[in-house]
Every structure is written in C-alpha cells, then in structure tokens.
Amino acid sequence: MTGTLGFKVARIAVVAAFFLLWEALSRTGAVNPRLLPSASDTLLTLADLLQRASVLNGLAVTGTEVLLAFVMAVPVGAVIGILIAENRYFSDVFKPLLFFAFSIPKSIFLPMFILVLGVGFSQKVGFGFVSTIFIVIMSTTAAVESVKVEHLTVARSYGATPLQTAFRVYLPSMLPVLLEALRIAMIFNMTGVMLAEMYASREGIGHMIANWGENFQMKQLLAGVVLISVIAVIFNELVRWVETRCSHWRT
Template identity: 60%
Template sequence: MLRFRSIWFARLAIILAFFALWEIAPRVGLMNERLLPPLSDVIAALIGLLGSASFYPHLGTTLFQTLLAFLIAVPAGAILGILIAENRFASEVFKPLVFFIFSIPKSIFLPMFILAFGIGLTQKVAFGVFSTIFIVMMTAFAAIASVKEEHLRVARSYGASTMQVVLRVYLPSMTPVLLEAVRLAMIFNFTGILLAEMYASRRGLGNLIGTWGMSFQLDQLLAAIILISGLSIVFNETIRALELRLEHWRG
C-alpha cells in the first residue's frame, strides 16, 4: 500500500511540475508566448470551448465517426485474424502482407480515400477502419498463438463443434489479449479520424485543430489537444479496468 501511494505521489508531482513549468516558462520569457501560451490561457480557452454551443456539433461528429469506425474495425479485425491464424495456408499467405501493410504510414493513403469516397462520413469512417484493423488482426494472430493446445485437444476430443470451441476455448483465452489490442486500436482509430478531418472535412475536432493551427490560434489548439487527451485517458482506463476484471481468464 505504501509503495502504491509513493507511485501515485511521484506521478502527481511530475504532472504538477510539468504544469507549473508550462505556466511559468512563457511568463518569464523562457518560451515565446506566441509559440507556447501559458497554461492558464489554455485552460481559459478550454472553458470557453466547453461553454460554446457551436463546439459540440464538432465534438459529436468526431466521437460518432470514431465510435462507428471502432465498432467496425475491432470485430472485423478479430474475425479476420482468427480465420487467417486458424488456417496454415492462409497464415503463410496473408500474415506477411498484414505486417507489411501495417509498417506503411497510413497517412499516405488518405488522398486515395478522398478520391474513392469523396469528402464525407464514409471517407472518414473508412480511413479510421483502415488505420485500425491491422493492429487488431496482428493481435488476433498473437491471441490465437496464446491458446493452449491441450485445451483445444480436450474440447475436440469431447466432440465440441467449431462454434463451441470458439466460444468456450478461444474467446476466454483471447479476451485479455484482445482487450490490450482494443486500447491500441482506439489510439490508431482516433488518430485516423482526426487526420481525415484535418485534411478533408468541414466539421469535427480535426477540422478545428487544422484551422486553429493554420491561423496560429495556439491557445485554442492546445485546449483541443488537452480535451482529446482527456477523452483518450478515460477510454484507456475504462478498458484497463475491464481487462483487470477478466485477468483470471488468462489461466
């Protein structure tokens, strides 16, 4: 318990020191206020954003697109990963391709999505799915490999159907690993949606960030970054809590 408190105290001290440095450095001239506005100015801008009715349609657009892409990419990636990993020939053919495509920066494909889908919901969601699905597939490969062979052998020896094997053996064994992938997937998904909005959108947080960056409104820009960071932390900690509840399935 003492060690736990010490860790949290150290984390809190680092965060407070960072915020204090952020506030003081521009005030005393260590940083140009035009390049790094003081934290108090950024907080004021954030409060202004949250108090503006015109901000919430942009936030809602981004969250809806992110959720939709996430709900498509995670199940699709998990299913494709399982199907590929379960078949030796498919594994030999497709696994190297998945790893190869994953290694390529996804942003270079964005113009192709704009040309193929235009500027709209479909383009953002499709690019979000494309940015996310490969990390889920790769984790599914690893999850399949983590399933104990003796568990499969026992289930099949008792005549379990393919669906029963998936639900009673694969799913409990894979869930903790896949939950780790879910946390990573949301990062890739959120990044993909914001990137698509920055380059080809009239609404959304990405569009606002791009506009504020080009017009040098750094207090607004940093306020949006703080908000996005907060949303990401909430999601990450929610999945982490669920992951801890299912930790007993690893055995």
C-alpha cells in the same frame, strides 16, 4: 491496494509536474508565451471552448466517426484474424501481405479516400476503419496463437463443445492480448479520423484544430490538443478497468 494507490499518486504527480513546468516556461519567458501560452490560460480557453455550440457539435461529429469506425473495424478485423490464425493456408498467404500493408503509412492513401468518397462523413469513417483494421487483425492473430495447445487438448479430451472451448479456453487466454489490442486500435482509429478531418473536412474537432493552427490561435490549438488527450486517457482507463474486472478469466 497500497501499491495501486502509490501508482495513482505517482501518475498524478507526473501530470502535475508537467503542467507546472509548462506554466513556468511560459510565465518566466523561457519560451515565448505567444508560441506556448501558459497551462492556466490554455485550461481557461478549454473551459470556454466547451461552452460553445460549434465545438460541442464538432466533438459529437468526431466522436460519431471514431465510434462507427471502431465498431466496424474490431469485429471484421477479429474475424479475419481468427481465420488467418486457424487456417495454415490463409496464414502462409496473408500474413506476409499484412505485415507489408501494416508497414506502409496509411496517410499516403488519404487522397485516394478523398477522391473516391469525397470530403464528408464516409471518407473519415472509411479512413479510420482502414487505419484500425490492420492492428486488430494482427493482434487477434497473435491472441489466437497465444492459446496453449495443452489447454485445448485437455478441454477436448473432456468432451468440451466448440462453444465451451471458445468461452472456457480461447477467450480467457486471448483476453489480455485483445484488451491491449483495443487500446492500440483506438489510438490508430482516433489518429486516422483526426488526420482525415485535418487534411480535408468541413466539420469535426480535427478540422477546428487545423484551423486554429493555421490562424496561429495557439491557446485554442493547445486546448484542443489537451481535450483530445483527455478523451484518449479516459478510453484507456476504461479499457484498463474492464481488464481488471476480467482478470479472473486469465489462464
């Protein structure tokens, strides 16, 4: 408990030091305040933005896109990953292709999504889906392969059914890798959706951030970046909480 408290205090101290340094660089003129508004001004701007209906609507649109892409990509990617890990033929055929596809920057395919799906909701969800699914497939494959053969042998020798094997052996062994995969997958998901909104969109918080940057509205731009960062941290901590609650499942 003491160690956990110490880590939390250290994290808060690092964040506080970051904002104090940011404030000092702007207030002392070490960095041009027009290029880097102070942290306090940025946070005040963020508070003002969160009271605007247009910003709240943009957050709702982006959140819906991110959530839908994530909900679609995770189960589909997990099923494909399990099939690849459990079937030697699929593994030999598709694993090299997956590594090849994963190494390609997905942003180069964004114009194709715009041409096929247009500038709208489906294009952003589709691009978020594609940005996410590869990391889910690869992580699930690694999670399945991390299950120890000895555990499976013991379970089957005691007459465990496939369902019991899945929940008593596979899931506990895979859980740490899967939870880490969820964190990384959400990062890729948010990045994909935000990129799609910035590149070609009429709505969403990414579209607003792009407009603020183009119009040199630095306070609004930095406030938007802080907002997205806070949302990402909240999701990360939520997954961390789930991981803590499920830690007794680990083998």
